[in-house]
Amino acid sequence: MTAQAVKGQLSGYRALIKEATGVTDVDHIERIEDTMRNVIFHSTLSWQTREQLVQAAREALQIITLV
Numbered sequence: 001m002t003a004q005a006v007k008g009q010l011s012g013y014r015a016l017i018k019e020a021t022g023v024t025d026v027d028h029i030e031r032i033e034d035t036m037r038n039v040i041f042h043s044t045l046s047w048q049t050r051e052q053l054v055q056a057a058r059e060a061l062q063i064i065t066l067v
Contacts, residue, residue, distance in 0.1 A: 010054065020057040023066055028064075035060035 010018055013036075015028050023029055036056045037045060040063075045053060 014054055016050070017057045020054040021061045023061065031056055031064050035063055039063060055067045 010026070010029065013033055014026075017020065017029050017032050017036075018024060021032065023032065033045075036053070037043070040056045040059055048056070
């Protein structure tokens with residue numbers, strides 16, 4: 001478990017993922033973030049707009065739900 005999870009707070013992309021998808025499980029959020037990086041964008045997330053990140057988080061949730 002990460003230090004962020006121990007504190008009960010998420011930061012950065014994980015907070016955005018939680019807000020965009022409603023997912024609260026930290027492990028699930030990490031899988032969504034990984035899917036965003038490696039499946040949707042094939043890159044880092046830093047150059048994406050907020051709107052692109054929100055859409056990608058929702059798409060990633062759909063992808064990992066299908067698997």
